[in-house]
Amino acid sequence: MSQHHVTPNSQASAQSSIRPRLVVGLTGGIGSGKSAATKWFFEQGIDIIDADIIAHEVMAKGSKTLRQLQRKFGDWVIKDNGEMDRAAVRSLVFSSPDALMELEAITHPAIREAAKAKLAQSTSEYVILSAPLLIEGAEAGLANLCQRILVIDATEATQLERASRRDAQSISRIKAIMANQLSREERNHHADDVVVNDGDLDAFYDKLAPLHELYLQQAKLC
Template sequence: MADLTPRSPVIGVTGGIASGKSTVAQAFSRLGVPWVDADDVARDIMAPGEPTLAEIRQRYGPRLILEDGCLDRRALREIVFADADERHWLQSITHPRIRARLSEWLKAFDKREAPYALLISPLLFESGQDALVDRCLVIDVPESVQVERTARRDDVDEAQARAIVEAQMSREERLARADDILRNDGSPDDLNAEVRRLDQAYRNMPGLPRRS
């Protein structure tokens, strides 16, 4: 028998690195909207004791494991953004596990009777996580802003910051796949006003089948 339990629509929120996805999520949260961040889930599946961390250690040895047993995420990032084959290997072991845990979060949101929920993911399209959502909201900023913010936030040089940006889906393709676009190169007041506008639109959106 089909499951007829009402569910909350899910908005997938994505954007390039340093586009402001977390800031947008927090703005929606202040309006009472629950959300889950795929980056947080990715950290969970790489925690000590998780099979993902064991596979990473088997591939690279102990050099990526810190004294407390946790993953040296910065060292891993340097490897995978410098080598597409290594990046694809990492994605092959992480994406299925991340998606499974995200599905668990989304099922939990259905029970909270929220008007809708957000799935925040930098790799929403690349990982196939857009199949879990009803609409896709892209947070957009110029690539020059991404490079500047990434270099400052992650304490890396401009070349590495640009390599990280260029390793992701192109801005043009991301925008072409968006249902909604939020430009995040203005003031905080501009951002909050746009979030309020989208919030009203999403509250009036009926539950729809997930993307196929």
């Protein structure tokens, strides 16, 4: 998703742009509708900072973080074209909790610093920081950068149906991803706001609209 940021003209303006700006962390399980939500907020003129995009950026060809990963795991993590072999790394960490921890120890600090830099460049009245594992803490502690948490919720059956239709993934693969995420109950427990996405897009957007107004009002009080 595009990010409509304007780079501040000075270090002072960059620092002041983070505080007192309201940062809303947006999360939810696979297939819940996070992308639809961030697209809607973007269309309202709100800056979107996407942890998935950042994760790809910090591991880009030639990046410092990718070189760290190469030193840790070996040359096999980089393909002949110099890009990260994401499929091979994903296969490793999916089967090895220790490898996942080592990967996160390298990537999470880089993700957090990149997110902070993008927050400093934001110019909208409040900011949406979107991360699939925001609450679990597996997104570089990004929840600590947020003043409010919005969870997009859906039943497990709905998640499975949407995710399999969207990504053409197997049900077993989707269930494995869901198993690595918090349960609905745990995720919602940590939320300030929960939107249940169980209907069509128009109904979903109708639920987001009052939250947008709420966040605009809260942003004025920061």
